[in-house]
Amino acid sequence: MATPRRDTRGVRQDTQGIVDAADLLAHVDFRRHAPAEPLRPYVEQYWLIDWDLPEPYVSHVVPHPAVNIVFQHFTGERPFAEVAGVQLDLFAQKLEGRGRVCGIKFRPGGFRPFAPDRPVTDWTGRRIRQPEVYAATDPATVLTPDDEEARIAALDAFLLHHRPRPDPQADLAMTLVDRIHTDRTIRRVTDFARAEGISVRLLQRLFAAYVGVGPKWIILRYRIHEALERAETDPEVDWAALAADLGYADQAHLVRDFTATVGVPPTTYAQALTPASTSRA
Incomplete structure (x- = not known):
């Protein structure tokens, strides 16, 4: 597993919520990173996953009370981004072939300043691809760089562009x-x-x-x-x-x-x- 080069102070390193975490970590390369300093009041962490699997694998997570913005690239698909509201039930994700995910996990309550016009319940239980509020962002700018620091910097730039409103x-x-x-x-x-x-x-x-x-x-x-x-x-x-x-x-x-x-x-x-x-x- 790659050693994070960025300051990760304040980033939780536990596996809470991951069902059979050891099995997941045996199949994918999973890392966490801290966001830029101005974003830390709102964002708990960035999470990055890469995989190259000979056979399909299904991960399961007992969700946290957090909204995520997730940039994803699966084999045979165009890169896309989605807002994943708080999921109410056990969450399953099938992984196969090669792929990459760059996720933003907001602190519970931290997403609303980035989307102030809607109550967060509007996103609950939903996964909305490229919603209108973020439609101008090309997911490839986050997912394409092979350099991990460049991907983290792209996540920072994305959030800082959508400047949160103090609330x-x-x-x-x-x-x-x-x-x-x-x-x-x-x-x-x-x-x-x-x-x-x-x-x-x-x-x-x-x-x-x-x-x-x-x-x-x-x-x-x-x-x-x-x-x-x-x-x-x-x-x-x-x-x-x-x-x-x-x-x-x-x-x-x-x-x-x-x-x-x-x-x-x-x-x-x-x-x-x-x-x-x-x-x-």
Whole structure:
């Protein structure tokens, strides 16, 4: 895997949300990079993937509460860009032949300043190719350069051209989602809203307009991300203890949510992992 040459401070290096991350990393070359300094309040990271596969491969991701802009080039297709709103269900992507992806992952709440005329719920559950707001951008300018630094610079230039508008509500949404992500004691929307001095209704309206999903969905999704990561790094997971740590009433509720999100119960998932997954613990 290529060693990043750009400053990556502040870029998350975990594999939260990736189903069987070790298997994915065995099939593709996956890297993360930090954006230019002026973009960091809005953009969590750039993510780059290249592949050259003898056989088709399907990746699966439990989505984050984040909007992505993705520049893509698949074998036999013209390069294209799309806005991928927050996906509500397990996301599958088939990869085959050779290809390249350059993605922009916005912080939850960070996309709205780049598309201020529409609530973020307008993008939720959708993948829109070359939407009118970005139609003037040629995806090849991002995807064509073989030099990785040139691709990152093209992503910076693209976003800086669409200069974000300062928005205190976006800042508030980003702060609140960060708090949910890092504070495992946040388990109920009503308690969270009360602690923040906001009514539940106003909190839900803020998240609809700026994040694309509600706070209850986000609390649940981060629980599942943590359960996935624990399964991949700890071959002896105590699921009852983990359920308690994540704020579930009992193990059965964790099993229900995990199964509904990932498609299999957590014990089945852990047993089926690629052997390299748990060797990273």
